[in-house]
Amino acid sequence: MTLALAFLGVVGVAFGVLLPAGLSWGGAFLLLGALFHALAEGPFAGPAQVALVLGGLLALRGKTLWDRPRLRPLGRYLAFLALLLGLFALRSLPHPGGDLPLLLTLFHAGAFLVAYLALSVGVGAGAMCALQDLRLRLAPERAVAAAPLWSLRRLERGYLRVGYVAATLGLASGMAWAFGYFGSPLSPDPKEVSVVLGWLLLTLYFLLDERLRGLLRAGLLLEAYALFLFALLGAPFLGSRHPSGLGF
Structure with a gap:
């Protein structure tokens, strides 16, 4: 579940570059992924969980700045950081391997x-x-x-x-x-x-x-x-x- 939520979060943040609403959805998915990971492994159990929390919060903050034209470049910067953190979390989480559905x-x-x-x-x-x-x-x-x-x-x-x-x-x-x-x-x-x-x-x-x-x-x-x-x-x-x- 954590892996699926993290992936949805990364996709949402990536879409947020063109559709700002994607930042809200992406940030929410990243934070949900961090929550599921904390429930399964314990709080702050590894760098992936920290990256998910930071990425989710940065994506949500980037969305609020995106709605203010003069601060939109800062919003894009935060969205880019959130995307990097989400990709890092995906790389750090254990993956099942084998065929996908x-x-x-x-x-x-x-x-x-x-x-x-x-x-x-x-x-x-x-x-x-x-x-x-x-x-x-x-x-x-x-x-x-x-x-x-x-x-x-x-x-x-x-x-x-x-x-x-x-x-x-x-x-x-x-x-x-x-x-x-x-x-x-x-x-x-x-x-x-x-x-x-x-x-x-x-x-x-x-x-x-x-x-x-x-x-x-x-x-x-x-x-x-x-x-x-x-x-x-x-x-x-x-x-x-x-x-x-x-x-x-």
Whole structure:
């Protein structure tokens, strides 16, 4: 139970970077994990319990600061510290090893299936949108025959959001998978590394959003999608320790 609550807490805090309400849920799960650990092992029984308490309190405090615009950078800093403490607690807690439940496996594979489908459309529309924007600014007469910018933008935003959420859920469940097999939610496995890097580039894309234009915008999207494709098609040939024979 402690392990499951700690994992939910880490996922909640990670979501809190984009959805501040996640900090509240993440902090509550981390503190519940610390409570269950204290009931089972005794108070302050190991560094994991201390990390869960500190992480939970920092996440809750970060949420209160996030609601105050001038103190939001401090809230992000506390959220980042809470995430590090939660990951440390996950690494320190004993893990059962062996296969994870079938439902988690199906959820993981299904999430990435949706992510790949949505990102294929969203990235294609986003790249076309960036090029169309570049044409409109440099050579407007060449943009007349291309697809309307507003239509491409709608496709890009809708599909990229679905793909990003699905990829986040797939990555989170994959971290649980890695934790069960390797003893750590993050490992130097080529499949996991490429997915994490692709997810970080997508996160950067959403954070910068309107500041990105032209070839830089298209390049960031295509690079993120290339990393996801590498995880699916290339990583299995580099000795990936992914426990299934699937490409997800």
